[in-house]
Amino acid sequence: MKGKKKRVLFIDRDGVIVEECQVDSLEKMRFIPHVMQALCEIRQKTDFEFVMVSNQDGVNTPSFPLDDFLIPHQRILDTLRGEDVVFDDIRIDYSLPEDGCPGRKPSTAMLEDYMNGDWDLEHSFMIGDRETDMKLADNLGAKGIWLHDEKSGRENVALETDSWLEIAAFLTCGDVKAHRKAHVERITKETSIILDIDIDGTGEGAVSTGIGFFDHMLAQVVRHSMFNIDAQVTGDLWIDVHHSVEDSALALGKAVRDALGDKRGINRYGFELLCMDDVHSEVSIDFSGRPELVFDVNFTRQDIGTFPTEMIRHFFKSFCDAAGCNLYMSVSEGNSHHQAEALFKAFARAMRTAVKRIPGSSSVVSTKGVLE
Numbered sequence: 001m002k003g004k005k006k007r008v009l010f011i012d013r014d015g016v017i018v019e020e021c022q023v024d025s026l027e028k029m030r031f032i033p034h035v036m037q038a039l040c041e042i043r044q045k046t047d048f049e050f051v052m053v054s055n056q057d058g059v060n061t062p063s064f065p066l067d068d069f070l071i072p073h074q075r076i077l078d079t080l081r082g083e084d085v086v087f088d089d090i091r092i093d094y095s096l097p098e099d100g101c102p103g104r105k106p107s108t109a110m111l112e113d114y115m116n117g118d119w120d121l122e123h124s125f126m127i128g129d130r131e132t133d134m135k136l137a138d139n140l141g142a143k144g145i146w147l148h149d150e151k152s153g154r155e156n157v158a159l160e161t162d163s164w165l166e167i168a169a170f171l172t173c174g175d176v177k178a179h180r181k182a183h184v185e186r187i188t189k190e191t192s193i194i195l196d197i198d199i200d201g202t203g204e205g206a207v208s209t210g211i212g213f214f215d216h217m218l219a220q221v222v223r224h225s226m227f228n229i230d231a232q233v234t235g236d237l238w239i240d241v242h243h244s245v246e247d248s249a250l251a252l253g254k255a256v257r258d259a260l261g262d263k264r265g266i267n268r269y270g271f272e273l274l275c276m277d278d279v280h281s282e283v284s285i286d287f288s289g290r291p292e293l294v295f296d297v298n299f300t301r302q303d304i305g306t307f308p309t310e311m312i313r314h315f316f317k318s319f320c321d322a323a324g325c326n327l328y329m330s331v332s333e334g335n336s337h338h339q340a341e342a343l344f345k346a347f348a349r350a351m352r353t354a355v356k357r358i359p360g361s362s363s364v365v366s367t368k369g370v371l372e
């Protein structure tokens with residue numbers, strides 16, 4: 001089972017962090033205005049991995065001795081660290097253009113391990129001041145951020161600006177935040193489940209469990225949560241529906257938990273009052289990290305069609321266990337189909353509120369500092 005992929009901010013050094021020149025002495029080390037403030041803000045408010053990517057022509061040759069490079073380079077890193085800006089990774093190519101080294105930008109040779117499918121490059125950015133940086137963004141399958149006082153004229157550039165403050169505003173606004181997604185594969189001797197979720201979706205997807213009524217309920221979850229969910233469930237229905245319903249709930253709960261990650265910046269709590277013809281339901285949810293289900297429901301019938309109503313409680317209990325949430329549910333007496341549907345709809349809509357991102361917030365809504 002995989003968690004969500006991380007995004008990367010590839011950042012050029014010269015012309016982006018410090019002024020463009022051969023920085024071979026401390027005197028030549030001049031920071032670009034607002035770079036520290038901006039990187040600090042991006043670090044605090046986003047989940048990007050920071051990777052410095054730089055060509056440093058001819059380091060370790062007579063024209064650019066290694067120490068002349070290392071001393072100011074280390075000072076740049078130390079100064080940024082003092083502002084809580086730490087790079088997760090640094091990739092520097094020392095070759096000269098005429099060497100034709102495959103490690104040089106815009107070639108991706110020195111970044112190949114970021115292209116192994118484990119990283120969310122589609123929602124990653126390369127910040128640079130040269131054409132080669134924007135070509136590198138293209139070659140990585142990422143977007144470019146062009147820090148320059150002239151236009152780039154390139155299609156893959158998401159932002160053109162001469163201001164680090166604009167870059168920070170762009171990268172910390174809700175629009176560029178990555179969709180929270182997860183992929184869960186759950187294979188046992190009783191069921192086989194493949195489930196993909198995007199909790200920043202539009203309420204689309206196809207869920208197939210082989211159980212008509214259950215598919216109908218899960219379709220309500222997709223539509224009303226606005227999550228995109230694709231799930232294929234194959235289970236031992238020749239026994240009964242128990243394993244398929246339970247394992248679907250476990251897979252869905254795990255997927256939501258994975259997609260939420262460390263839950264920074266989310267609402268955490270959600271609730272919904274919902275009426276449906278002759279019944280009204282009430283659901284509240286807290287993605288606290290702890291499982292608890294309070295299910296104040298009396299179904300009028302034991303079965304809805306061939307679907308046992310006892311499995312509805314079991315579905316939500318299993319979801320709570322896997323997602324790590326508190327879930328309180330009640331519904332008035334009435335038509336059993338309506339009772340069930342009102343519960344699934346309210347559950348979905350309460351989740352939608354709980355997972356919503358609070359604009360500008362990157363903190364965890366807990367005095368403990370974690371929601372695990």
Ligand SMILES: [Mg+2]
Nearest residue numbers: 012014015129
């Ligand atoms: Mg540069």
